[in-house]
Amino acid sequence: MTAQPNWVTEDVDTEKPSIARLYDYLLGGKHHLEVDRELGRKAIRAAPGLVLLIRANRKFLRRAVRYLVGQGVDQFLDIGSGIPARGSVHETAWASDPKARVAYVDIDPVAVRHGQEILAGDDRAVSVLGDFFEPERILGDPEIGKVIDFGRPVAVLVLNLIHFFPDTKVRPALAAYRERLVPGSHLALSVATDDTSDALAIDSLYQEEYTEFTLRSRAQIDALLDGFEPVEPGMVYPPLWRPDDPERVTENPERYSSVVGLARKP
Numbered sequence: 001m002t003a004q005p006n007w008v009t010e011d012v013d014t015e016k017p018s019i020a021r022l023y024d025y026l027l028g029g030k031h032h033l034e035v036d037r038e039l040g041r042k043a044i045r046a047a048p049g050l051v052l053l054i055r056a057n058r059k060f061l062r063r064a065v066r067y068l069v070g071q072g073v074d075q076f077l078d079i080g081s082g083i084p085a086r087g088s089v090h091e092t093a094w095a096s097d098p099k100a101r102v103a104y105v106d107i108d109p110v111a112v113r114h115g116q117e118i119l120a121g122d123d124r125a126v127s128v129l130g131d132f133f134e135p136e137r138i139l140g141d142p143e144i145g146k147v148i149d150f151g152r153p154v155a156v157l158v159l160n161l162i163h164f165f166p167d168t169k170v171r172p173a174l175a176a177y178r179e180r181l182v183p184g185s186h187l188a189l190s191v192a193t194d195d196t197s198d199a200l201a202i203d204s205l206y207q208e209e210y211t212e213f214t215l216r217s218r219a220q221i222d223a224l225l226d227g228f229e230p231v232e233p234g235m236v237y238p239p240l241w242r243p244d245d246p247e248r249v250t251e252n253p254e255r256y257s258s259v260v261g262l263a264r265k266p
């Protein structure tokens, strides 16, 4: 039997792929097992644009955080944050505002522990185990409360999480976060669309082998922002969201199988 890496503790299910570890594999990270890599290879075969999409999504995350810091937002709650990768929220925010506060929340213990390791000793950021669908717990979590003051604007990032769940679960959860956020808070979303062959291929692969998946039309995605005001240019393909250099967006943006955007609580 091959020895498991030292981050595989008792609470890690080594028999089934995990979303966090699969994503880490696709991003070129180090926290994945053969079961994750096997699914990752199938996903890349089924959807050849997947790795490009994931990288474009990470670039969006960085542009969105820089935009938010520019708007004076200095608190970030990243839910379904994943296993920390280069260019995470805290690195990007601190590059422009070293006083910014960041709370990472994930349901996967590998993601949370790795976050705790890299943030150890820094009182500006925490990494906490939590479930997006338990908003009251997250908003009342004492660890999160050490860094985030919900009496001031917060940017809530929910990137590449929502398409694993149906609207019946997602919309009440988003409404609960929106209720509690003060005006000037923001919501960042990245959501799979139903209009590319890559998205359809991932949908059937995941449903067959792995987990629930929900593809949404553009209208269904826009409806997720109910109660928020979209920040220009709204929900768009990742390279089109406030590109650093608009002249250089030359690839066909519509081949990306998700849309991204920001919205503000009025």
Ligand SMILES: C[S@@+](CC[C@H](N)C(=O)[O-])C[C@H]1O[C@@H](n2cnc3c(N)ncnc32)[C@H](O)[C@@H]1O
Pocket: 019, 020, 021, 023, 057, 058, 079, 080, 081, 082, 083, 105, 106, 107, 108, 111, 130, 131, 132, 133, 158, 159, 160, 161
């Ligand atoms: C596809 S990854 C996206 C990671 C990161 N947000 C990004 O876009 O780079 C989705 C993450 O959501 C986490 N997740 C899945 N269900 C969750 C839930 N109910 N609550 C919190 N996190 C969850 C997974 O463990 C995984 O780390």
